[in-house]
Amino acid sequence: MTGKSDSELVDLFRNGDETAFNTIVLRYQEKIYWVVRRFISDHDDADDIVQEVFVKAYEGLRTFRGDAQLYTWLYRIAVNASLNHIRLKRVKEFFRFEETIAPETIEHETPDHIVQSNEQREIIEQAVALLPEKQKAVFILRHYDQLAYEEIATILKTSVGGLKANYFHAVRKVERYVKKIHGL
Numbered sequence: 001m002t003g004k005s006d007s008e009l010v011d012l013f014r015n016g017d018e019t020a021f022n023t024i025v026l027r028y029q030e031k032i033y034w035v036v037r038r039f040i041s042d043h044d045d046a047d048d049i050v051q052e053v054f055v056k057a058y059e060g061l062r063t064f065r066g067d068a069q070l071y072t073w074l075y076r077i078a079v080n081a082s083l084n085h086i087r088l089k090r091v092k093e094f095f096r097f098e099e100t101i102a103p104e105t106i107e108h109e110t111p112d113h114i115v116q117s118n119e120q121r122e123i124i125e126q127a128v129a130l131l132p133e134k135q136k137a138v139f140i141l142r143h144y145d146q147l148a149y150e151e152i153a154t155i156l157k158t159s160v161g162g163l164k165a166n167y168f169h170a171v172r173k174v175e176r177y178v179k180k181i182h183g184l
Contacts, residue, residue: 039082127177135170
């Protein structure tokens, strides 16, 4: 069944073939995970959101109109679920004073390089976290996922011109934040 197109899998699922949905999950779960992970730094939270994405997809696939490609539709669900998680987390953090972040390590790198890479990544993540929601979404989708503006416009349901402006401002804000931290 892995050789079938997305539209064939959707049709099979709509006709009661549950294995077609399993094939869709297997086909896209890793891609969706990395979409979510660009928004959510915690692996466990990202896994939970990916599960939520596929639960929503399962519930909505019977009414999927096919206006967009299946992956674009899943991508949009993932972005929305990630943004909702961030909103909820902000509310929860409003009432919390401390948060700990465990750095990720890569086995084949030297300790100095790992520390430097982690510090730089954390600085950029901090800068991205401070961006307004729309700029953050555009920055992540464009910079990390390297999507075309047209794809991002479809996912976020907005104009290409507005996206370009948001991306430009987001990049400038991230640059200013990084320079400020490094004392430049």
